[in-house]
Amino acid sequence: MKAAVYYENGPPTVLKYEDVPDPECPDDGIVIQVEAVSIEGGDTLNRLGGELATTPHIVGYQAAGTILETGSNVKDLKVGQRVTTVNMYGSHAEKRAVFAATAWPVPDGLDIRQAAAIPVPFGTAHDCLFEFGHLKRGETVLVQAGAGAVGLAAIQLAKREGATVIATASSQEKLDRLKEFGLDHGINYREQDLVAEVMKLTDNRGVDLVVDPVGGSTLQKSIDVLGYRGRISMVGRAGREPMTVDVQSMMAGNRSLTGVFLGAEIFSPRVRENIQSLIDDAAKGELKVVLDKEFKLSEAAEAHAYIEGRSAFGRVIMIP
Incomplete structure (x- = not known):
């Protein structure tokens, strides 16, 4: 072959x-x-x-x-x-x-x-949001790198759950396209101050959950936009930068950072059933x-x- x-x-x-x-x-x-x-x-x-x-x-x-x-x-x-x-x-x-x-x-x-x-991006996004991110209806989630496959899946799944969805991308064109998948607010990370924009959008409260597949210096910004008891699902290092962050600020707000790796539980009945459900939802047109x-x-x-x-x-x- x-x-x-x-x-x-x-x-x-x-x-x-x-x-x-x-x-x-x-x-x-x-x-x-x-x-x-x-x-x-x-x-x-x-x-x-x-x-x-x-x-x-x-x-x-x-x-x-x-x-x-x-x-x-x-x-x-x-x-x-x-x-x-x-x-x-x-x-x-x-x-x-x-x-x-x-x-x-x-x-x-x-x-x-x-x-x-479908399996890795959608399974990963679902775990970041729900299994480890504990997202609930009415909460606000920030999806870093919203135009990536995990980001696109996370936006759709979070919106379907009834969350307010903020996402980052490298251009206004990408942010405009994300709106059809459920994006409420977009931030161009190349031209806008991410932390300032998130705080403006949330009346300085911060977000309840961040899905971060980028890591590196972006991870520090994910920490900085967390609200009280905010959570981060850190799922990758697409930025290919060292993971050097200051986690001290997380203590005062009872915030948490969880690493997520779908592969660690890929053989479990939970993950197998969840991925099949996501595939079936895509076949029915409920996920894009x-x-x-x-x-x-x-x-x-x-x-x-x-x-x-x-x-x-x-x-x-x-x-x-």
Whole structure:
């Protein structure tokens, strides 16, 4: 099979399009014919500096397609079924093997490209808001990087719960587009003072919850906009900066900071059921999956470079 591989960490140019052996099917897993790859932020970070679990290494969390083979212990999935899958690596290929526990059936009528982009962003956003963020109806949430896949999911889920939603983005154009997904107030972080704008919007009360997939210096601003008993769900380091923050101010306001990693509980019944519910909601049109641009798998280097240019609105997809 063909795959986008690399032999050492580095910039997008380390990715090469080569022939590699087909994956073997585990007893508790499946092999799929990949029809769409959703490039995650973690994929670019792993390519840049993560562990190479195989040589050559095939990076990638998410991909969707059709089951080619099932393991001897798999009872609830079958050959020919459409699924969307998650694994720690291996998505950037024509075929991939995953555990059956991290493969979700795709309902009829849902575009396989959209299905590929649901589990990690929507599952992560849901955990940030509810499992760890304890968001309640009527509260105010700030979503950092609202035009990213996690941000777009968080805006929709928070609005559906009845929250007031504030989000940041790098341009007014992106903020205007976010309004159709439930955004109440937008802040252009390149031109506006984030803390001052949030305090103005909340009558100096601050927000109840921040979803922060950026980290770095942005995390300090997330802390600074918290109201009394405010919470932060910190879920990434897209900014690629050191995590140096002053947490002293959190004590006086009984504020809290929680790190969120969907992968830590990806095999749990709670997460499995929640992701399937989110997929079903998308199939019914109750949630929107935003796809920004499509590349060929052979163009993986260009796709990664495009993502790192930070102009994407939603997910970038590759088609083998």
